[in-house]
Amino acid sequence: MRSIWAGAxxxxxxxxxxxxxxxxxxxxxxxxxxxxxxxxRIQFRRFCTLDGEEVPYxxxxxxxxxxxxxxxxxxxxxxxxxxxxxxxxxEVLHFAPAAQVEPIYANKSYYTEPEPTGTRAYVLFRxxxxxxxxxxxxxxxxxxxxxxxxxRVREGVITLETLLWPDEVRQPDFAFLDEDVEVRSQELKxxxxxxxxxxxxxxxxxxxxxxxxALEAVVQAKVEGNDVVRPDGLDLPExxxxxxxxxEILRASVAALKSERGxxxxxxxxxxxxxxxAKTRTRRKASA
Numbered sequence: 001m002r003s004i005w006a007g008a009x010x011x012x013x014x015x016x017x018x019x020x021x022x023x024x025x026x027x028x029x030x031x032x033x034x035x036x037x038x039x040x041r042i043q044f045r046r047f048c049t050l051d052g053e054e055v056p057y058x059x060x061x062x063x064x065x066x067x068x069x070x071x072x073x074x075x076x077x078x079x080x081x082x083x084x085x086x087x088x089x090x091e092v093l094h095f096a097p098a099a100q101v102e103p104i105y106a107n108k109s110y111y112t113e114p115e116p117t118g119t120r121a122y123v124l125f126r127x128x129x130x131x132x133x134x135x136x137x138x139x140x141x142x143x144x145x146x147x148x149x150x151x152r153v154r155e156g157v158i159t160l161e162t163l164l165w166p167d168e169v170r171q172p173d174f175a176f177l178d179e180d181v182e183v184r185s186q187e188l189k190x191x192x193x194x195x196x197x198x199x200x201x202x203x204x205x206x207x208x209x210x211x212x213x214a215l216e217a218v219v220q221a222k223v224e225g226n227d228v229v230r231p232d233g234l235d236l237p238e239x240x241x242x243x244x245x246x247x248e249i250l251r252a253s254v255a256a257l258k259s260e261r262g263x264x265x266x267x268x269x270x271x272x273x274x275x276x277x278a279k280t281r282t283r284r285k286a287s288a
Contacts, residue, residue, distance in 0.1 A: 001111075005142060009112070009125070009151070009158070011092030016122050017115035018090070020142075023159060024109055029215055039229030079144070087141045090149065090160060095134045101150045105163040112151075112158045126158050 003019035010016075033042040047054045062079070064072040090112075114122035129136060129151065136151035140160065148163040222228065 003113070004110075005088075007088035007090060007140075008118075009090045009092065009122075009138075011136065014121060014125070016118040016125060018112040018118065018122065018158075019115070020160065021111045021113065022108075023111045027209065027212060029212065029219070034231075038231055040231040090138050090140045090151070092136045092138045092151070094137055095129075095132065096137050098133060098135045098152065101135050101137070101163070104169055105148075105150075107147070107162040107164055110160045110162075112160055122158070126153055126156070129153055129158070 001021045003021055005020040006018075007020075008015045008017045034040060035042060045054050046057070046060065062074045064074065066072065112122075130153040138149045138151055138160075140147055140149045140162070142162065148165055150161045150163055151158055152161070153159065
């Protein structure tokens with residue numbers, strides 16, 4: 001696994017340096033939008049609705065639209081000045097009974113791994129937290145956004161779950177909640193009996209995504225039947241045959257997406273560097 005964040009768990013005077021890793025992943029098959037006639041990829045371009053001209057990424061800013069239709073344009077400097085007091089720190093606020101952190105608040109899960117210098121403190125905290133039966137309620141800043149979080153132990157690892165803020169959870173508002181619905185005691189007993197009869201341990205490995213498997217089979221059947229469209233201009237040497245196995249196709253797709261994302265990240269880094277250089281030149285001129 002590849003770490004996505006490095007920082008520290010802090011509570012009281014204790015500081016435990018850790019790395020974060022995404023604990024889950026989506027296994028959906030990724031499709032591209034293509035022209036039905038020839039299989040060529042569909043491209044999306046950013047353009048200005050005022051003059052119709054295409055806008056480069058470097059000229060795109062964040063805008064907050066007012067009810068009047070007017071726009072508040074935020075610059076990188078505006079966003080850079082926002083307070084992120086928990087940057088590179090998982091700040092434990094307090095501990096709470098695990099049952100009080102309801103599943104509806106759960107957003108995304110991450111594994112934490114201790115740095116070598118913090119392993120002993122990590123294990124001590126992990127064992128104490130697990131024995132307490134509680135979760136640590138914390139704050140953390142990920143991807144320039146502060147989030148509420150919970151720390152709990154899973155399979156010997158302290159897991160960080162980012163949580164939704166309370167105002168992001170909708171309140172149920174349904175008519176039947178105000179109705180006086182009568183449930184007889186005998187009916188309740190029968191329902192409880194049915195639940196007891198159907199109760200068994202939850203074993204995740206016995207479940208599988210039947211839809212995804214069927215979809216993979218459809219794609220594989222088309223590959224094996226050579227029902228494949230080669231768009232004009234596709235550079236595919238004769239010596240290189242398309243992979244006939246769906247696993248290889250999916251692996252190649254993942255590699256291609258990572259390559260595209262890497263190029264995009266590199267471009268963003270170059271733009272950020274250019275912006276910093278420009279700021280430095282401006283400050284030098286001002287000081288001169």
